[in-house]
Amino acid sequence: MNALAATSRNFRQAARLLGLDSKLQKSLLIPLREIKVECTIPKDDGTLATFVGFRVQHDNSRGPMKGGIRYHPEVDPDEVNALAQLMTWKTAVAAVPYGGAKGGIGCTPGELSRSELERLTRVFTQKIHDLIGINTDVPAPDMGTNAQTMAWILDEYSKFHGHSPAVVTGKPIDLGGSLGRDAATGRGVMYATEALLTEYSDHFRINLVIQGLGNVGSWAAKLIHQKGGKIVAVGDVTGAIRNKSGIDIPALLKHRSEGGSLEDFYGAEVMDAAELLVHECDVLVPCALGGVLNRENAAEVKARFIIEGANHPTDTEADEILAKKGVIVLPDIYANSGGVVVSYFEWVQNIQGFMWDEEKVNRELQKYMKNAFQNIKDMCKSQNCNLRMGAFTLGVNRVAKATLLRGWEA
Numbered sequence: 001m002n003a004l005a006a007t008s009r010n011f012r013q014a015a016r017l018l019g020l021d022s023k024l025q026k027s028l029l030i031p032l033r034e035i036k037v038e039c040t041i042p043k044d045d046g047t048l049a050t051f052v053g054f055r056v057q058h059d060n061s062r063g064p065m066k067g068g069i070r071y072h073p074e075v076d077p078d079e080v081n082a083l084a085q086l087m088t089w090k091t092a093v094a095a096v097p098y099g100g101a102k103g104g105i106g107c108t109p110g111e112l113s114r115s116e117l118e119r120l121t122r123v124f125t126q127k128i129h130d131l132i133g134i135n136t137d138v139p140a141p142d143m144g145t146n147a148q149t150m151a152w153i154l155d156e157y158s159k160f161h162g163h164s165p166a167v168v169t170g171k172p173i174d175l176g177g178s179l180g181r182d183a184a185t186g187r188g189v190m191y192a193t194e195a196l197l198t199e200y201s202d203h204f205r206i207n208l209v210i211q212g213l214g215n216v217g218s219w220a221a222k223l224i225h226q227k228g229g230k231i232v233a234v235g236d237v238t239g240a241i242r243n244k245s246g247i248d249i250p251a252l253l254k255h256r257s258e259g260g261s262l263e264d265f266y267g268a269e270v271m272d273a274a275e276l277l278v279h280e281c282d283v284l285v286p287c288a289l290g291g292v293l294n295r296e297n298a299a300e301v302k303a304r305f306i307i308e309g310a311n312h313p314t315d316t317e318a319d320e321i322l323a324k325k326g327v328i329v330l331p332d333i334y335a336n337s338g339g340v341v342v343s344y345f346e347w348v349q350n351i352q353g354f355m356w357d358e359e360k361v362n363r364e365l366q367k368y369m370k371n372a373f374q375n376i377k378d379m380c381k382s383q384n385c386n387l388r389m390g391a392f393t394l395g396v397n398r399v400a401k402a403t404l405l406r407g408w409e410a
């Protein structure tokens with residue numbers, strides 16, 4: 001079952017629990033708009049290269065649509081559709097006044113030069129500029145994109161519409177970005193882990209495994225390590241390493257920032273990357289691709305808890321296998337919502353023309369994460385369901401309410 005089928009299935013299950021009628025279900029499920037554009041750029045060697053870009057705007061009943069832009073070879077319409085839908089439920093779970101969207105370009109960013117990436121981003125922005133905007137759809141970074149990508153979108157968009165910092169979030173601080181946004185998704189993962197462990201276990205005196213050391217994974221690793229969590233194995237696209245006494249995360253991140261690879265890090269031993277997700281640990285934190293937990297490996301997972309830093313890391317079959325094993329899964333639409341929460345703070349700061357200090361950003365983020373966790377738990381209790389369904393029913397219910405309040409008059 002692909003990500004779209006799985007996400008839609010979770011939606012339908014939540015809608016049934018909530019007793020939503022079938023017409024409303026249909027209206028909530030079908031995206032408001034799907035955009036597909038051809039992006040041709042001259043490469044540095046003078047030859048042309050054509051890429052396909054997507055933006056799916058799923059729902060705007062609670063506010064402007066919001067979601068990242070991904071640059072990855074596996075970006076396809078179904079995946080972007082699923083990720084846009086997840087954003088609709090995520091913004092509702094987080095209680096930020098947004099709908100959901102997601103975009104992406106099918107490309108391998110590592111194979112493009114900086115100037116090729118800039119040209120590609122500008123061409124994509126030219127093709128979608130009249131469909132995004134401060135009050136319509138506000139992009140942000142996702143896999144393969146970063147603050148620099150947002151700066152190029154902001155610059156290109158502003159050529160058509162005048163200086164518009166609030167059209168993207170996750171941009172550089174010097175262009176109106178928010179303090180704390182770069183760390184926000186990883187920090188949110190840390191707060192989510194803390195909330196779950198406080199509920200079920202012995203706080204941060206536990207062993208963790210983290211997959212992905214990009215924006216989300218590296219910040220999550222750093223902040224969880226600071227809290228006393230022992231990270232016994234990590235992996236990225238090149239492989240994985242382990243150390244049962246705990247990896248020195250600051251040293252590892254410094255080593256990587258200086259161009260070092262996992263393989264040549266002295267403080268851990270290289271392990272088979274395929275074993276990472278089934279490595280002995282208490283908490284598994286996938287922070288890379290979708291669908292990494294599936295029927296091939298779910299039965300072998302040793303963790304008691306899974307914190308979904310990535311979007312849709314656990315496919316439907318894995319979800320069922322893990323539930324039977326008693327593994328508790330903290331779902332993506334809550335666990336990685338710290339990014340969009342601080343994106344909301346960034347957008348608010350841009351509109352107010354006022355900058356918050358980082359302490360306020362982090363304090364507010366913690367408040368949002370705590371409230372959402374409590375709301376999910378309440379939903380789990382009233383619906384007698386697991387955390388994923390608790391989050392889905394919470395999000396879907398809020399979007400359904402907003403949709404009904406707006407009315408159906410043509």
Ligand SMILES: NC(=O)C1=CN([C@@H]2O[C@H](COP(=O)(O)OP(=O)(O)OC[C@H]3O[C@@H](n4cnc5c(N)ncnc54)[C@H](OP(=O)(O)O)[C@@H]3O)[C@@H](O)[C@H]2O)C=CC1
Binds near residue numbers: 213214290
């Ligand atoms: N950025 C954000 O604010 C948010 C991101 N997310 C989700 O978090 C996940 C990660 O995003 P983000 O950190 O931004 O992305 P990045 O591009 O910054 O990092 C991705 C990481 O995943 C690793 N990776 C890629 N492919 C594989 C693979 N096959 N096996 C193992 N590791 C792999 C990369 O390895 P390498 O370092 O070697 O390239 C990198 O460490 C995505 O699912 C994204 O949708 C969710 C909410 C917000």
Ligand SMILES: O=C(O)CCC(=O)C(=O)O
Binds near residue numbers: 066141311339
């Ligand atoms: O910060 C944002 O607007 C969205 C981040 C994102 O794409 C996500 O939460 O998956």
